[in-house]
Amino acid sequence: GRTPRRRRRKRAPSSLKRGGDGLPQTLGSPRSSRFIPQPQVPPAQPPQHPRFSSLRGAAESLRPRYQLGDMATPNGPRVPCSQAAIARALLFGLVLIQVAGVAGTTDVVKAYNITWKSTNFKTILEWEPKPINSLYTVQISPRLGNWKNKCFYTTNTECDVTDEIVKNVKETYLARVLSYPADITSYAVEPPFTNSPEFTPYLETNLGQPIIQSFEQVGTKLNVTVHDARTLVRANSTFLSLRDVFGKDLNYTLYYWKASSTGKKKATTNTNGFLIDVDKGENYCFHVQAVILSRRANQKSPESPIACTSHEKVLSTELFLIIGIVMLVIIIFIVVLSVSLHKCRKARAGPSGKENAPLNAA
Numbered sequence: 001g002r003t004p005r006r007r008r009r010k011r012a013p014s015s016l017k018r019g020g021d022g023l024p025q026t027l028g029s030p031r032s033s034r035f036i037p038q039p040q041v042p043p044a045q046p047p048q049h050p051r052f053s054s055l056r057g058a059a060e061s062l063r064p065r066y067q068l069g070d071m072a073t074p075n076g077p078r079v080p081c082s083q084a085a086i087a088r089a090l091l092f093g094l095v096l097i098q099v100a101g102v103a104g105t106t107d108v109v110k111a112y113n114i115t116w117k118s119t120n121f122k123t124i125l126e127w128e129p130k131p132i133n134s135l136y137t138v139q140i141s142p143r144l145g146n147w148k149n150k151c152f153y154t155t156n157t158e159c160d161v162t163d164e165i166v167k168n169v170k171e172t173y174l175a176r177v178l179s180y181p182a183d184i185t186s187y188a189v190e191p192p193f194t195n196s197p198e199f200t201p202y203l204e205t206n207l208g209q210p211i212i213q214s215f216e217q218v219g220t221k222l223n224v225t226v227h228d229a230r231t232l233v234r235a236n237s238t239f240l241s242l243r244d245v246f247g248k249d250l251n252y253t254l255y256y257w258k259a260s261s262t263g264k265k266k267a268t269t270n271t272n273g274f275l276i277d278v279d280k281g282e283n284y285c286f287h288v289q290a291v292i293l294s295r296r297a298n299q300k301s302p303e304s305p306i307a308c309t310s311h312e313k314v315l316s317t318e319l320f321l322i323i324g325i326v327m328l329v330i331i332i333f334i335v336v337l338s339v340s341l342h343k344c345r346k347a348r349a350g351p352s353g354k355e356n357a358p359l360n361a362a
Contacts, residue, residue, distance in 0.1 A: 006136055008032055014182065018064070019117070025234075026096055028140045029152065029160060034193070039054060046263050059160050059262075068205070069207065070132060078106070080194070083202050083256075086314035097310040101179070101297050106179050107128060107134075107181065108134055108179045108180065108191070108192060109132065109134045109179055109276070110130075110192050110193075110194055111127040111128065111136060111157075111179060111193075111194045112127065112128055112129070112180050112194060113128045114126070114128060114175070114177060114194060114195075114196040115127070115196075116175075116196070116197070116199045116204070117158075118165075118199075118204065118205040118206060119205065119206040119207075119208050119233050120205065120206070120208045120232075120242065121165065121166055121169055121201055121205050121231045121232055121245075122162050123140060123160070123161055123162045123164065123165050123199075124158050124159070124160055124161070124162075124229075125140075125158065125159045125160075125175050126157060126158045126179075127157055127158075127177050127194070129157070130155075130157055131155055131157075131179075133181065133182045134155075134179055134180065134181060134182060135153040135154065135155060135179070135180040135181070135184060136151070136153070136154050136155070136156070136157070136177055136178065136288065137149060137150075137151065137152050137153055137177075137178045137180065137182070137191075138150040138151045138154075138159040138175060138176075138177055138178075138180060138216055139159070139174045139176050139177075139178065139193075140161050140164050140165075140173060140174070141173065142168070142171045142172070142173055142174075143171070143172045143173070143174060143198070147176075148164065150164070153180060153184060161173075161175065162232050163232075165199075165201045166201075166231075166232050166233045166234065169201040169202045169205075169233060169245065170201075170202045171199070171200070171201075172198050172200045173198070173199050173200070173201075173300070174195065174196065174198060174199075174301060175195075175199075175327040176193045176194060176195045177193060177194050177196070178191045178192070179191055179192050179193065179194075182281060183354040185236035186219065198274060202245075203295060203298075206298065206301070207242070207292065207300070207301030208229050208290075208301060208302075209301060209303070210226050210227070210229070210252065210288045210289065210290045210304045211226070211227040211229070211304060211306055212224060212225070212227070212287075212288055212304055212305075212307050213225045213226060213227040213272075215286075215307060215309065216262055216283065217278065217309040219280055220277055220278055220279065220280050221275060221276070221277065222256070222274070222275070222276050222277075222278045222286075222309065223272070223274070223275050223344060224254060224274040224276075224286065224288070225271070225272060225273050225274075226272045226273070226274075226288050226304075227272075228242050228243040228244075229241065229242050229271060231244075233245055240353055242290070243272070246292060248270050249292055249293065250270070250290065250291075250292060251268055251269065251270050251290070251291045251292070251293055252265060252268070252269055252270075252271075252272065252274075252288055252290055252291070253267070253268045253288065253289045254268070254269075254274045254276070254286055254287075254288055255266045255286060255287055255288075255289070255303075256276065256284050256285065256286035257284065257285060257286070258279070258282050258284060258285075258286050259282070259283040259284060259308055259309075260282070260283075268291075277338060283308060283309050283310055284308065284309050285306055285307065285308040285309075286306070286307060286308075287303045287304045287305065287306045288303070288304045289302075289303050291302055300351060321356040
């Protein structure tokens with residue numbers, strides 16, 4: 001009975017036993033009476049609710065893709081920089097260049113207070129301020145058209161855009177003023193600009209001061225003719241007048257008064273001539289104003305210079321005739337008086353001559 005016990009004691013320390021997990025047991029590990037291989041079972045996963053699983057999937061999608069590539073291994077040295085990191089560095093450099101370019105535009109002065117100055121369709125675009133180390137370029141366009149450049153890289157604060165607006169004076173136009181730095185060659189971003197208000201020449205151009213072409217007062221009639229100003233609007237290579245552009249929409253108003261009075265009267269016509277009744281022999285003064293009755297605003301032009309009739313030439317002729325008649329009467333009177341005196345002297349000398357004659361003469 002002792003022999004089997006000795007054999008068991010000798011085998012136990014000379015061999016290594018394997019546990020249930022498949023790993024060899026050391027000498028100090030607990031003894032197992034029998035080796036039973038166990039199947040490999042994956043670690044249990046907690047039950048997932050459908051809502052939590054969708055949220056988890058969304059979180060995973062938001063995780064940066066480059067996270068795993070940039071992480072270092074747990075036990076090894078850090079992984080060297082990848083191509084994605086180089087691309088990020090280059091992108092960051094480009095962003096810095098763009099930011100530097102935008103920062104450089106802070107010295108560019110933007111235009112403001114853009115206004116249209118137009119008289120008889122001669123149109124100038126004006127703005128502020130006077131540039132310092134800046135340049136301006138003007139762009140103009142019909143409401144539904146393409147932008148056209150005018151006044152390239154100028155230091156002026158005005159631009160003549162007449163040749164664009166006279167193509168169609170009933171069109172509505174827009175303009176904008178672009179600002180550039182003085183060193184335009186180093187400017188690589190879109191320039192800042194300021195838009196103008198809309199402008200319709202037919203409705204908004206100012207009417208120029210009218211000109212009185214001629215006037216004449218004959219008896220009780222005063223005839224006044226107004227000259228139509230020329231514009232830069234063309235038709236068949238000919239510059240049109242205000243009457244050509246506006247037609248019957250253009251009216252003239254005549255304000256007239258006696259030179260010796262302050263009370264004014266008014267007459268209106270849609271032609272260029274006035275024929276009004278006045279008092280005979282009275283001098284009259286008057287001025288003319290152009291009016292566009294169809295406009296809601298900016299209807300009237302400045303008044304023309306004042307003109308006056310004069311009867312000085314007529315009075316001088318009459319006075320000359322009167323003086324001539326008086327002089328003729330005086331001359332005739334002198335002649336008649338001289339003849340009468342001569343006859344009287346002759347008559348007196350006749351009797352006295354007979355008395356003094358010698359007797360032998362008889």
